Amino acid sequence: DKKVENWAYAALVQNTFDIFVDKKNQTRDMLFYQPDKNQKAACDKYALSLNHSLYNALAMTAYGAIWSDANFFTQAFDRLKYSLGSGAVSDEGVSLCAASRGANAMTYSGSDLLNVLMVIEIGRRNNVDLENQEVIAKVEKMGRFLIDAAFNPELIYPYAKEDRMSWCSESY
Secondary structure (H helix, E strand, C coil), X not given: CHHHHHXXXXXXXXXXXXXXXCHHHXXXXXXXXXXXXXXXXXXXXXXXXXXXXXXXXHHHHHHHHHCCCHHHHHHHHHHHHHHHXXXXXXXXXXXHHHHCCHHHHHHHHHHHHHHHXXXXXXXXXXXXXXXXXXXXXXXXXXXXXXXXXXXXXXXXXXXXXXXXXXXXXXXX
C-alpha cells in the first residue's frame, strides 16, 4: 500500500540523516561525523554507534528490502560499515557507547550486536554481501566479548562505570 510506504519513508526521514531532504528539514540526531578529539564520554565520542543509529540502519535495511529501495539499502549498509570501522567498537569487540550504559551495559551491547547481525542477514537475503574480513572480525569480537562478559561481568565494569544514560538502576 502506497500510504504505508509513504508513512514508513516519512518516519525514517524524520529519524535518520537523508541526503535527499533539504537541510532545514533534516533531523541532525543520526549524522555520520567524526567527533571532536577532545570528547571524553564514549557516548559523546561514538554517538554514531548509539543503539538508535544501529536501529535506524536496521529500519532502513527493512524499508529497502520491502520497497526495493536501493538508496535506503546503501545508506543502511554504509552506516553499518562506518560504525564498525569508526572506532566505536574497540579492538576487543566492546561497543563502547553501549558498554558505558551503566546497569544497562549488557542489554545495550547485546542490542548493538543483534542489530548488526540482522542488518547483515537482511543484506545476505537480498544478495548484498557485507561479510568482508573486517566486518566478520568485528562481529566475532563483539559476540565473544558479550559472551565472556556474561560469564565474567568484571570485563564490562571498566566501561559501565561511565554510567552514561542508564535507566535501569543506579548501580552498574
